[in-house]
Amino acid sequence: MSLPPGFLDELRNRLSLGQVVGRKVMWDQRKSNQGKGDLWAPCPFHQEKTASFHVDDRKGFYYCFGCHAKGDAISFVRETENVDFMEAVKILAAEAGMPVPERDPQAQEKADRRTQLVEVMEQAVKWHRMQLQTAAAGEARDYLARRGLSPEAQDRWEIGFAPANGGVFAHLTGKGVEAQQVIDAGLAAESDRGGAPYDRFRGRIMFPIRDARGRAIGFGGRAMDPNHPAKYYNSPETALFDKGRSLFNHGPAREVAGKGKPLIVAEGYMDVIALSEAGFGATVAPLGTAITEDQLRLLWRMADEPIIALDGDTAGLRAAMRVIDIALPLLEAGKSLRFALMPEGLDPDDLIKAQGAGAMQKLIDAAIPMVQLLWQREIEGKVFDSPERKAALDKALREKIRLIADPSIRSHYGQAIKDLRWALFSASGAPKSSNKRPRQWSAARDPWKREISPVAAARASALAAAAADEDHLREAVILAGLIVAPALSVEFEDELERMECRDPLHRDLQASILRHIGAEELRHIVASECGEAALEKLLSQNHVAISPVMRRVDDEEVARLCLAEEFAKLTARRGHRREIEDAVEDLSGVADEGLTWRLAQASAALNNAGRGKDEDKVDYAIGKNGARMKKDEQSAFDQLLDKIDFAKGAKRPN
Known part of the structure; x- marks a missing residue:
């Protein structure tokens, strides 16, 4: 029976080889990296104790370094199920939800x-x-x-x-x-x-x-x-x-890229030829049109991060932006693009002729990630000297980030944009024209302005550090709660995605949870991706252990209320901290009376957020695990649990 052109490619693209093989083997968790699709197990085709059977889930191929068995999902099913080619296709098609085409006499x-x-x-x-x-x-x-x-x-x-x-x-x-x-x-x-x-x-x-x-x-x-x-x-x-599904120099470039060379995407035939002749054999070009979705998928099957080499003129930059708009919804973990922009007026052929292959290599080595070019597009030639202009920038970037389908990547893009925004609008990096009076004004002539004192600056810094510490504690409770109550991860996905984790460990845990939202075995998955030690470090912290979500681990309603409260407090505290940061940013080195008052008020609000009126005088209780906990917090937690029990029909507490 003949199958229509493209059917088998679509079948392989829809399936995860790791899942197909995983039904027959036990993965070696120490050797495997599931997040990168790098999987190892004892070979199912010969008897062995070591894990020499390797599955590259991204490329869809397996290979045994012991018996040298190799192939794809179809060949694996054929060998393990002892079926012919068409029967293997039918088995996999049923799993992928693809109807096998009827026999076509033509x-x-x-x-x-x-x-x-x-x-x-x-x-x-x-x-x-x-x-x-x-x-x-x-x-x-x-x-x-x-x-x-x-x-x-x-x-x-x-x-x-x-x-x-x-x-x-x-x-x-x-x-x-x-x-x-x-x-x-x-x-x-x-x-x-x-x-x-x-x-x-x-x-x-x-x-x-x-x-x-x-x-x-x-x-x-x-x-x-x-x-x-x-x-x-x-x-x-x-x-x-089909020019939208084809690439110039596809076959030779795929072979060279498979040997570890960077995959370069040029604009035309002559650029591909010039680059290949200069030693950059893994070079392809689209065929007379902007890069299409199908061509992007072809590129990602050859390399995880193709480098788009475009002319440095206006047309080349426009082409780069079109590629970004097409790529954003298609991004997956480990799959992205980098951009090498030629000097203005030169294409790769011109550059190699004028300056040699070394100059081209430097541009490739310095290729910038896609998020950087996305950011550059939105700020190029603009001055953000008003709240409205800053808000317009935020809106434009949010709309672009929202196009990303993968929640983990969307979260990381959001964090990268926040970091870039902070660098742009921080006191040292703010536009010179923003929030400044005309040049004829000076602090010496203005009786309402004075320099910020070192004491005030130190106090603001200490406040920020204390706030960051408390935020870190709340983040830990939230992450632990979602891991032990995975069903709630769907409910709190938006809040989790917006949570700004400064701690690299927290960011890794956050990304892992977002990648596997709602998974029943979330705890096991997070441990395999981030390491058992990292998970143990999170769950063993005192403030995590005494939280209601951990004390009543089987009660989903307790977990829901606890997580909602922690997210709300975290959002409120960070709102206060941003107000302080914005005030410091607006000062630009000097402070007037109104702004100083605003800073003091915001500092007080931040300092009091989430704490009782007399916290300095508060008594502490010692928990069963030796953790110190404020008595009023202990009482509040106990009352919360009692109220939940009563709402569920339990006896009214005494």
């Missing part, structure tokens, strides 16, 4: 037709290469020489020439190829006026386009006439060629 006919079209394209490649050596191609050879392409390089890239008066249609039909096949291959088109079909490519340098398997599927042609409205022209959509 499927073989379609496959044969594609094979015939590939043969037609290969004949066209040879004919165009021959034409490059004719007298009519003298100008084309001179152009290629000026671009630095030697005859050997031209042979490697199979570059050809289409004469101005055409000829490929006549040549192929003269060799016995049916006229309709030449048209179906995209080499010729029927005339609107009737008469014989005409060649699509005329007066152009021809670049063959091959798929990942190396089959000729289309052409790209560069016009020799500088005044031609279409400088570059690609084959039309055919049974072989």
Whole structure:
């Protein structure tokens, strides 16, 4: 039975090989890194005690370093279930929720037709290469020489020439190829006026386009006439060629990238050729359009972080921004993009010719992450000297971050943007024009202004440190509560995502919870991703152990109320702290009476947030685990538990 083109690729993309294999093996938790899809287990195909069987879940392949068994999900099911190919496909399709196409009597006919079209394209490649050596191609050879392409390089890239008066249609039909096949291959088109079909490519340098398997599927042609409205022209959509799902130099680049070289995405054929000839073999290009979603998926199957190399002019930057907008909804853990922007007015070919391959390597090494370019787009050429302008920036960035589907990545992007925003609007990095009086004003002339005293500055710093410590405690209670009550992680997902964790350990735990929202085995998953020691460190802290959510671990309502209260207090305290930070930011080194009063009030509010009126005089109780706890807090917790029990129908407490 023949399957439609693309069905098996879609099946493999929908399945997790780790899940398929996981039904037959026990993963070695010490050796595996599930977050990165790097899985190890004893081999199911031969007897062994060590974990030499490796699954690369991202690439969808397995390999045993002992017996050398290798393959994908289909071959694994075939070997372990002892079924044939089609039966394995049916098993996996049912698991993936994909209906297996009914037997198509014309499927073989379609496959044969594609094979015939590939043969037609290969004949066209040879004919165009021959034409490059004719007298009519003298100008084309001179152009290629000026671009630095030697005859050997031209042979490697199979570059050809289409004469101005055409000829490929006549040549192929003269060799016995049916006229309709030449048209179906995209080499010729029927005339609107009737008469014989005409060649699509005329007066152009021809670049063959091959798929990942190396089959000729289309052409790209560069016009020799500088005044031609279409400088570059690609084959039309055919049974072989879909430009939105194809990449120039796909197969060779995939092979080089598989050896660890960075994958570079350039703009056009000549950039790919120039970079490859200079030693950057893992280079591809889209085909006359902006990068599509399908092309991004192809790129991520070759490399986790492709580098987009674009011209440094306005058009190149616009292209980079379009790529970002397309990529944001598709981001997954470990899959992103970096950007290497060429010097203004230069493309990769120009840069290599002018400064050598070393200059290009420096740009690749310095490629910036996508979040940095996203930030740069929103602040470029703007001054944020008013609350309204700052709010507009926040809104624009929130709208972009909201496009990210993966909650963990969305959280990390939010944190990165917050860090960049803090750097921009902090006292040292604030725009010079923001919150400043005209130059003729000075502190010496203004009786209402005075310098901030060192004592006040130290007190503000101490307040901030104390606030950060208390925030850290609340974060720990929240994270522990969600881990032991995983069903509530769905309910508090938004609050968790907005929680700003400064502690790297807390950030890792937060990201792990967000990646597996609602999972029943959340505690086990978090331990496997972050380490058992990290989880034990969190859960063993005194203030975590005495919290209601841990004391009544089986009571979901207690956990819900506790988490809601901790999130509310954390939000309130951080709101007060931001008010202090904003006040300090507004000072820019000097303080007037009103602003000083505002800072004092905010400091007092922050200092009192979440604490009793007489906290300094409060008595403490000692918990069963030796933890110190304020007596009024102990009483409040006990009353809370009693109220919940009463609401559930228990006896009214005495």
